Amino acid sequence: GAGVSQSPSNKVTEKGKDVELRCDPISGHTALYWYRQSLGQGLEFLIYFQGNSAPDKSGLPSDRFSAERTGGSVSTLTIQRTQQEDSAVYLCASSPAGAREQFFGPGTRLTVL
C-alpha cells in the first residue's frame, strides 16, 4: 500500500519568507509526528498529533513554528520568517491507532538562503 508522502521534496527559500510543508500519512493512521534532522544531528521531535489534536507540541523550537492537522489526515507544518538555522530535512511519520511503530515519509529538504 501507499506509504507516508510529503511535499515538496525540496524547498529553497530566502531568509524571512514563510514556508509550508505537507504530510499525507498512511491511510487510517491516527497518529502523526513531525521530526527534523539537521546535518550531523539526530532526529529531533517537533510535534505529535492524535487525530486532529496535538497533545505534545513540546519540540517546536520557537513560536515561528506551527502545525495543524485536518480531517484526521493531512498535516501542514508552517515555518514563519525562516532563518538559516531552520535548514534541515523535515520528516513526517505516522502510526495506526494503538501501535507503537512509526513509519517515516521521504522528508522535505528545506534550505534557507
Added chain:
Amino acid sequence: QKEVEQNSGPLSVPEGAIASLNCTYSDRGSQSFFWYRQYSGKSPELIMSIYSNGDKEDGRFTAQLNKASQYVSLLIRDSQPSDSATYLCAVRYGGSQGNLIFGKGTKLSVKP
C-alpha cells in the same frame, strides 16, 4: 534530560561477518525500543522493534534488550554490502504512542 547514546562509528566489518551495534538510554521508564536503518539521503526505515527483555530475531537481524543495564543492541548476521547505512536507535519513554527519542546513529560499512 532523556538521552539515547550510540557510538557514531564508522563501524567497518567484512562481508559475511556479524555486525554488532549498541545503544544505551538514560531513562528507566522506557518501554519501547526501535532500530531504524537510514541510507544516505533517504529517510529512516524501521527494521526491528523490541519491548521485552531478551532477544528478538527477524531474518539476519537480532535485537537484544537488557532493561536492567539500559542497553539495547542490534546484531546483523552474514553482513552484506547492502547493509552499509546509518543505524538509528530510538526509544519511547512510556505509553504506546508519543514521540521517539533518537540516538545520532552508528554508521556501518560492510566491505566486500
